[in-house]
């Protein structure tokens with residue numbers, strides 16, 4: 001279901017009215033980033049994986065960070081390449097499509113994992129580990145069971161229900177990978193936003209083992 005074609009269709013129809021494309025959403029995301037990344041947004045090379053329209057990346061660009069973006073949607077990547085001519089932008093289906101190792105100090109996967117089939121989460125975590133530098137931070141967020149998608153579950157089917165269910169398992173999945181990651185924080189945080197019907201999100205801050 002969550003293929004490149006799926007996301008291209010979303011971006012053909014909802015380029016500016018998808019909830020995460022609104023500046024209010026970026027503001028909320030940035031507040032969370034500013035409040036919670038210990039001790040301050042890290043310096044160095046950043047990858048914003050599943051960056052959407054890069055509202056969150058812009059915050060880091062303004063602070064002078066070197067950034068790379070990765071997205072699954074052709075449509076969106078064309079748009080991003082026009083907007084950000086000096087920024088490397090990867091068209092990907094998974095982090096496995098990003099070559100090399102030990103490249104990034106900070107990887108952001110904000111609002112992405114709940115769109116990924118949970119069967120692939122292990123693979124994603126393995127590839128993030130490969131491209132992160134030792135000690136680098138990985139920031140993950142996802143909705144919990146207040147996800148608006150649950151309210152449409154009859155229409156959207158079993159897989160949707162499962163992925164919301166399983167986001168609670170990501171915490172365990174990361175902590176089982178002790179030889180790769182240390183979980184610095186796993187937290188449910190309230191989000192109160194007019195633009196969003198969800199009430200809570202789950203946020204993980206994880207460090208790659210040195």
Ligand SMILES: C[S@@+](CC[C@H](N)C(=O)[O-])C[C@H]1O[C@@H](n2cnc3c(N)ncnc32)[C@H](O)[C@@H]1O
Nearest residue numbers: 007020050051052071072073093094110111115
């Ligand atoms: C809810 S949006 C979040 C966008 C952005 N991170 C933000 O918080 O504003 C999820 C994004 O993940 C992208 N995405 C979904 N599956 C992906 C995958 N397998 N690889 C890379 N990006 C993906 C979608 O195209 C979409 O832009």
